[in-house]
Amino acid sequence: MSRVDRVxxxxxxxxxAVGLNHRTAPIEVREQFALSxxxxxxxxxxxxxxxxxxxxxxxxxxxxxxxxxxxxNPEELEHIVREALVGETGLGASGQTYLRxxxxxxxxxxxxxxxxxxxxxxxxxPQIQGQVSTAYHQGLSHGVGPILxxxxxxxxxxxxxxxxxxxxxxxxxxxxxxxxSLARKVFGxxxxxxxxxxxxxxxxxxxxxxxxxxGIHRLYVASRNPARAERVGRSIDAIxxxxxxxxxxxxxxxxxxxxxxxxxxxxxxxQAKSRPSSAGPLVVLDIALPRNVDxxxxxxxxxxxxNIDDLQRVVDQAREARVGEQEGAxxxxxxxxxxxWSWYRSRIAAPGIRTLRETAQEIVADALAQGRPGPxxxxxxxxxxxxxxxxxxxxxxxxxxxxxxxxxxxEGEACLRDLEPLLKRAVSESGRGIADGGLG
Amino acid sequence: MLIRxxxxxxxxxxxxxxxxxxxxxxxxGDRERFRSVVWxxxxxxxxxxxxxxxxxxxxxxxxxxFGPAAATLALALVGGxxxxxxxxxxxxxxxxxxxxxxxxxxxxxxxxxxxxxxAGALRGPWLVSHVxxxxxxxxxxxxxxxxAAMYLxxxxxxxxxxxxxxxxxxxxxxxxxxxxxxxxxxxxxxxxVGLLVGWSLTLTxxxxxxxxxxxxxxxxxxxxxxxxALAARGLxxxxxxxxxxxxxLAFVASGTGFLVFRSWGAATALFL
Numbered sequence: 001m002s003r004v005d006r007v008x009x010x011x012x013x014x015x016x017a018v019g020l021n022h023r024t025a026p027i028e029v030r031e032q033f034a035l036s037x038x039x040x041x042x043x044x045x046x047x048x049x050x051x052x053x054x055x056x057x058x059x060x061x062x063x064x065x066x067x068x069x070x071x072x073n074p075e076e077l078e079h080i081v082r083e084a085l086v087g088e089t090g091l092g093a094s095g096q097t098y099l100r101x102x103x104x105x106x107x108x109x110x111x112x113x114x115x116x117x118x119x120x121x122x123x124x125x126p127q128i129q130g131q132v133s134t135a136y137h138q139g140l141s142h143g144v145g146p147i148l149x150x151x152x153x154x155x156x157x158x159x160x161x162x163x164x165x166x167x168x169x170x171x172x173x174x175x176x177x178x179x180x181s182l183a184r185k186v187f188g189x190x191x192x193x194x195x196x197x198x199x200x201x202x203x204x205x206x207x208x209x210x211x212x213x214x215g216i217h218r219l220y221v222a223s224r225n226p227a228r229a230e231r232v233g234r235s236i237d238a239i240x241x242x243x244x245x246x247x248x249x250x251x252x253x254x255x256x257x258x259x260x261x262x263x264x265x266x267x268x269x270x271q272a273k274s275r276p277s278s279a280g281p282l283v284v285l286d287i288a289l290p291r292n293v294d295x296x297x298x299x300x301x302x303x304x305x306x307n308i309d310d311l312q313r314v315v316d317q318a319r320e321a322r323v324g325e326q327e328g329a330x331x332x333x334x335x336x337x338x339x340x341w342s343w344y345r346s347r348i349a350a351p352g353i354r355t356l357r358e359t360a361q362e363i364v365a366d367a368l369a370q371g372r373p374g375p376x377x378x379x380x381x382x383x384x385x386x387x388x389x390x391x392x393x394x395x396x397x398x399x400x401x402x403x404x405x406x407x408x409x410x411e412g413e414a415c416l417r418d419l420e421p422l423l424k425r426a427v428s429e430s431g432r433g434i435a436d437g438g439l440g
Numbered sequence: 441m442l443i444r445x446x447x448x449x450x451x452x453x454x455x456x457x458x459x460x461x462x463x464x465x466x467x468x469g470d471r472e473r474f475r476s477v478v479w480x481x482x483x484x485x486x487x488x489x490x491x492x493x494x495x496x497x498x499x500x501x502x503x504x505x506f507g508p509a510a511a512t513l514a515l516a517l518v519g520g521x522x523x524x525x526x527x528x529x530x531x532x533x534x535x536x537x538x539x540x541x542x543x544x545x546x547x548x549x550x551x552x553x554x555x556x557x558x559a560g561a562l563r564g565p566w567l568v569s570h571v572x573x574x575x576x577x578x579x580x581x582x583x584x585x586x587x588a589a590m591y592l593x594x595x596x597x598x599x600x601x602x603x604x605x606x607x608x609x610x611x612x613x614x615x616x617x618x619x620x621x622x623x624x625x626x627x628x629x630x631x632x633v634g635l636l637v638g639w640s641l642t643l644t645x646x647x648x649x650x651x652x653x654x655x656x657x658x659x660x661x662x663x664x665x666x667x668x669a670l671a672a673r674g675l676x677x678x679x680x681x682x683x684x685x686x687x688x689l690a691f692v693a694s695g696t697g698f699l700v701f702r703s704w705g706a707a708t709a710l711f712l
Binding site for chain 1: 467468470471529594598599601603604607608611612613614615680681
């Protein structure tokens with residue numbers, strides 16, 4: 001496909017995306033450009049009422065703010081969207097330097113890659129598909145027309161296809177989710193399990209939340225500071241314990257997460273040994289540095305002990321596996337993007353087709369309205385034949401004249417040579433359609 | 441000819457399903473899982489059709505003689521696997537179940553499916569129920585051993601912190617434990633009832649019961665070996681690598697017994 005082909009049909013159908021993401025702008029700038037809630041709705045509404053903007057959808061996440069727009073004039077459209085975005089941030093002219101503009105086929109491929117998670121910070125992350133869907137649904141009430149409607153629908157379909165046919169979204173990509181996935185490999189469902197989280201720092205809270213999301217039956221959270229344990233416990237629906245007594249509950253716990261700032265391993269081998277084997281397996285996730293659990297506990301038969309390096313390995317392997325799937329995913333994206341682009345390009349003929357159809361309908365309507373009776377000696381069948389021929393000649397007059405004009409131009413011969421097989425194909429296909437009982 | 445054709449097609453279908461399981465094991469996506477389910481289901485349909493054709497052709501259910509019994513045992517194994525794989529993660533057990541099914545079915549096609557003629561007195565619904573229960577019991581016990589083998593592999597991966605294909609593809613220890621427990625409980629009780637029915641049939645019609653009969657001896661050996669595996673589960677440490685090992689030993693004992701009994705004299709018994 002040539003560069004010209006990739007730019008898109010001319011007047012009336014320009015498609016572009018203006019915005020920034022984690023590759024083009026630091027977080028401080030991305031924060032300034034982030035749009036959400038009423039601010040986003042108001043911004044889109046004011047933009048689509050501006051002359052020169054026909055359609056608009058804004059995708060705003062923590063990693064990107066991108067405005068997808070369609071309008072009659074690409075230069076004017078870009079100018080309007082850029083000004084509107086920068087105007088919203090208050091960054092002035094300096095904001096312009098962070099914005100990137102892409103147009104035509106690049107927009108299609110970019111959005112399809114975004115929706116598939118191929119453009120994300122963590123390849124294959126699942127949230128982006130939902131965020132693209134939300135952006136589209138927000139746009140439905142004011143900014144979406146036929147071009148963006150089909151673009152976003154196709155992007156969501158491509159994203160779903162990539163996720164179901166490749167392993168790009170498989171595995172865990174964060175330490176807390178890796179911790180949960182390890183526990184699930186031992187226990188299956190966590191719904192009838194009990195967990196104890198020692199430590200109320202950020203990692204402890206994140207892991208606690210992850211366990212709650214997985215539906216853990218009972219969750220304890222322990223800290224040296226009882227008030228803090230209470231506060232964190234309330235926020236993640238856990239029972240608060242004091243750290244000094246928490247390990248007394250080891251026998252009833254299936255999963256122990258340690259992430260305290262203690263300097264020494266305070267979960268000793270003896271404590272791990274004291275847990276009765278009839279209590280079933282114990283998964284210990286020691287996320288702290290220095291480690292909180294005596295490493296020799298891993299040798300006990302019913303204990304599965306993992307430290308931060310092990311969890312990082314789970315995460316790294318999942319990420320590597322996802323990168324390995326990228327090639328297959330890109331091929332799916334290309335296939336869907338080309339399909340959309342064919343439809344998009346076919347819209348170049350839309351105004352001409354509309355004029356032709358309207359003219360033909362008028363001519364046929366005129367012929368019927370006139371309902372002129374033929375000469376007295378001509379029967380009904382002959383009258384219909386004459387009327388049809390007259391209407392047909394009038395309908396074909398304009399395209400025939402246009403072909404003559406094309407032939408008169410120097411480059412017309414090549415154009416007509418291309419047209420002839422296409423006409424034959426179209427005639428053959430409409431013939432098949434009629435033969436099948438439809439009109440093609 | 442038609443029977444062989446249908447069962448050979450079933451073997452190929454199972455082989456395709458297994459190949460897709462391998463692809464998924466090596467890192468394939470959900471599409472391979474779906475295709476594997478489709479191939480295995482199609483093969484199972486052909487398998488059923490083949491056995492029904494065999495039944496109508498020979499006017500006796502395909503239960504008597506090595507070929508028919510092996511083909512029916514393979515179908516029981518597939519049926520048990522489908523039931524066990526209701527939980528999608530356990531579909532991965534097909535990685536070990538399907539080769540066994542393929543082997544049994546290929547052996548039955550190879551040796552032929554014409555039934556060994558049973559003694560006239562043993563015809564009828566009681567013989568059919570006896571053989572069906574025994575084969576169902578064997579299938580269930582085989583599945584429990586496969587679950588135990590997968591348990592050991594997954595346990596090793598988790599203990600050694602090898603987060604590769606086994607860790608990713610195999611089900612959780614809890615899931616494999618449940619599969620082993622249910623397989624043992626169902627298999628032992630079904631086999632016990634099947635053996636009792638066979639015993640009462642023999643006493644009723646032949647007035648004697650010989651423990652040296654190869655089918656009887658094999659049945660008792662298998663039941664005893666797996667009963668030991670079930671008893672091992674009652675140990676205080678609950679299910680773990682040791683009890684999984686006992687399940688695998690039971691399979692080895694049963695398999696060795698099969699080979700020994702089969703090579704012992706002419707093949708005249710019902711199964712061996």
